[in-house]
Amino acid sequence: MSQKAVSGISKLDSELHGGFDAPSTILVWGPPMSAKDIFVEQFFCNGLKKQESGVFITIDKSAEDIISEMNGMGYSLDEYKSKKSIKFIDSYSRHIGDEKPSDEIFIRVEGPMALSKICTEIYMANAELSKLDNPVRNVIHSVSSLLLYNNPDTIFRFLQVLLGKISRSGVVMMITLEKGMHDPQVEATLQHLVNTIVEFDIKNDQNVMRVVGTRMRTDWMPFIVTPSGIVMGL
Numbered sequence: 001m002s003q004k005a006v007s008g009i010s011k012l013d014s015e016l017h018g019g020f021d022a023p024s025t026i027l028v029w030g031p032p033m034s035a036k037d038i039f040v041e042q043f044f045c046n047g048l049k050k051q052e053s054g055v056f057i058t059i060d061k062s063a064e065d066i067i068s069e070m071n072g073m074g075y076s077l078d079e080y081k082s083k084k085s086i087k088f089i090d091s092y093s094r095h096i097g098d099e100k101p102s103d104e105i106f107i108r109v110e111g112p113m114a115l116s117k118i119c120t121e122i123y124m125a126n127a128e129l130s131k132l133d134n135p136v137r138n139v140i141h142s143v144s145s146l147l148l149y150n151n152p153d154t155i156f157r158f159l160q161v162l163l164g165k166i167s168r169s170g171v172v173m174m175i176t177l178e179k180g181m182h183d184p185q186v187e188a189t190l191q192h193l194v195n196t197i198v199e200f201d202i203k204n205d206q207n208v209m210r211v212v213g214t215r216m217r218t219d220w221m222p223f224i225v226t227p228s229g230i231v232m233g234l
Contacts, residue, residue: 008046030200063088
């Protein structure tokens with residue numbers, strides 16, 4: 001039986017019989033303003049609370065922006081920085097001309113077109129964190145931004161190799177995608193590359209999500225967004 005990676009959202013974890021399979025590759029897909037960004041940050045931070053390690057790959061925001069959003073939900077990362085159980089691979093800052101230095105926690109990459117460098121840094125970060133003997137979670141936010149700067153076929157090859165290798169190493173990897181921003185064939189191909197899809201939408205002014213996968217499936221579930229993140233089942 002596979003291990004489980006809890007989301008930290010009680011009703012969702014119950015519907016998934018304990019959480020997402022680990023290892024697995026998960027596409028988080030939805031339109032803008034549907035709370036999928038909050039979901040992946042919440043998922044990442046709840047892994048840390050479970051004494052897991054994490055690698056967050058930022059494409060369209062700086063690492064500091066992501067940390068500020070996490071802090072705003074009540075997640076302090078200071079403890080995990082001290083334990084060196086987290087890493088941020090930031091391909092945004094230098095791309096916009098901000099020459100922040102790299103260190104043990106923050107790895108700065110030239111930009112979203114430096115796919116070989118991004119891939120290498122992801123492998124190296126996971127290899128280092130695996131030495132802590134804890135499960136590891138990864139988030140790439142977002143694939144839509146990678147597609148703005150790279151040919152879709154190039155991104156498909158990049159992700160096919162990356163997701164395959166990451167899955168074999170035991171990591172849970174989430175990638176985000178903007179729904180309706182890309183050609184349907186692009187969206188279908190990306191769905192084919194993963195084990196599980198978490199789909200977000202807004203129906204009748206209500207935020208909803210569902211999970212679709214080969215081993216798990218849920219109906220549409222309503223939720224609300226609070227200052228501390230997504231809450232379901234109130």
